[in-house]
Amino acid sequence: MTVTLKYFGSLVDITQKKEEFFLLEESKISLTFLKSKMEAAYEELKNANYNIAVNQSMCSLDYTIKDQDVIAFLPPFAGG
Numbered sequence: 001m002t003v004t005l006k007y008f009g010s011l012v013d014i015t016q017k018k019e020e021f022f023l024l025e026e027s028k029i030s031l032t033f034l035k036s037k038m039e040a041a042y043e044e045l046k047n048a049n050y051n052i053a054v055n056q057s058m059c060s061l062d063y064t065i066k067d068q069d070v071i072a073f074l075p076p077f078a079g080g
Helices: 010-015 031-041 043-047
Strands: 002-007 019-023 051-054 070-074
Touching (some): 002 010, 010 043, 031 043, 031 070
Antiparallel strands (some): 051 070
16 A cells, blocks of 8 residues: 655655655555654654645544545644
C-alpha cells in the first residue's frame, strides 16, 4: 500500500521535505501506528505540536489508512 505524506510549515524544516511517498507493508494500519513510525524516522516530530488530516479531512488517530490516502502533517494555525 502506498500513501502520500505531506508536511507543512515548521514540519517541513524538521523533515526537510514537503512531500514523500511511503510504502506500507501492512494492509491495515492506523494513523497512530504511522505517527509513531514517522516520529521514529524524524525524532524532532516527537516534540512538535501537529495535527493529521487524511484526504483533506481531520481524522482521529484510530483511522485505518487506505491505499493512495494523502496524509498531511499540519502545524497549529494562527488566526487573525
